[in-house]
Amino acid sequence: MSVQNRFPDDYDPSSLRAIVTPSAFARQNLFYVQEAGHIRLLKSHAGLQRSSLDSYLIVQVAAGSGVLHYGGRDYPLGAGQCFWVDCRRPHGYRSAPHDPWELRWVHFNGRSAPGFYQLFGDDCPVFTPADSAAVARRLDAVLRAAQRWDTPAELNASAEIAALLAEIVTHKARAADPGALTARRLDEVRDYLIEHCTEELTLDGVAAQFYISKYYLARSFKRRYGETIIGCVNSARLDAAKQLLRYTDLTLGEIAAQCGFKEQSYFTRRFKEAEGQTATAYRRAWRGK
Structure with missing residues (x-):
């Protein structure tokens, strides 16, 4: 089941969010979407502050700039950058006051999610992907699946999330050791x-x-x-x-x-x-x- 939300006036009318209730099959066997979206702010606002949320969140900054607060640190964010956080921990993010941003995101979970996040590491949640366009395509594909939620859509979304996680983990490992063996x-x-x-x-x-x-x-x-x-x-x-x-x-x-x-x-x-x-x-x- 998927619900698409309306937004306040400070969001571009093209903004879209899909809130999803995953099936029992997805919870047991897949990476499952809890929420996916693509928003454009017309003006900046205070942003979000959350904790104790049983979810993992990947966000891509498509345009504009802002800051992520996570692990007691502030991480500046610009167009093309992404972050991945464990939402059980306190976290918050907000757009820069005079540079409203455009974001793509997915809240997800699954039995394999903690293992992938452990591979990613909690040392620095912010990264710049090797191929920002590919990340955008995968997040857009997840959002499309969330909009027409059924079994094939759940399978497709899970496959896109799995591929995205593999790309992120691999890229971060290479970036951490640029001299690593080919x-x-x-x-x-x-x-x-x-x-x-x-x-x-x-x-x-x-x-x-x-x-x-x-x-x-x-x-x-x-x-x-x-x-x-x-x-x-x-x-x-x-x-x-x-x-x-x-x-x-x-x-x-x-x-x-x-x-x-x-x-x-x-x-x-x-x-x-x-x-x-x-x-x-x-x-x-x-x-x-």
């Missing part, structure tokens, strides 16, 4: 790890293989893929183990050895942590025996 170089490292996952691999050895500082490599890898190098290797080893469990009669000890796990006990523990069931149960379920 995506192509890191992809080469990851391909190598997967290809050689059954071998004995160490961070020192991999860094030497690619002539990169191990600390630099570890930091850049985690930022790009959201997991450590050893985590990537273990995932690849488990993938290889699944192949052997399903299509061979090798014992668990033989599978552990072939997939690079030094001990069967470590293999079985990691497998159950990853899959929520034992390797034997996995084999039985997939082979139908």
Whole structure:
């Protein structure tokens, strides 16, 4: 269900806000919209002050200027800049007195929202996207979906929010470390790890293989893929183990050895942590025996 609001006289008549009540399915499974909008101020006003709101807010300044107050600090905002805040914390934002702004925004939530926000980090909520036009298109798409709220619209809005969050998190990570390894170089490292996952691999050895500082490599890898190098290797080893469990009669000890796990006990523990069931149960379920 969506409701579109009227605005006071100090807003341009083209301004639009959609307040949404998400379905139970969306609350359980999607990024869901609580409110989306696109407003143009004709004159500045006092702005908003909120806290204890179970929501995340992303705002893009399309024109004009203003300030965000968050985490006990004031952040100046200009055209093209954005901010992302956790609305459970006290926050406020207002247009500059003589430079009324135009804003796009989305209030959203979802089970994955806190994890994405943790990746984004709470150190500085303001950022300048690499492609402001792309951010505007995604926010406009979310608003269009909120205006015609139904199941397909909820799915489309969730997909747009997920893509927007991924772009924001990736961009901020790169901006925080402009000398970080290129995506192509890191992809080469990851391909190598997967290809050689059954071998004995160490961070020192991999860094030497690619002539990169191990600390630099570890930091850049985690930022790009959201997991450590050893985590990537273990995932690849488990993938290889699944192949052997399903299509061979090798014992668990033989599978552990072939997939690079030094001990069967470590293999079985990691497998159950990853899959929520034992390797034997996995084999039985997939082979139908």
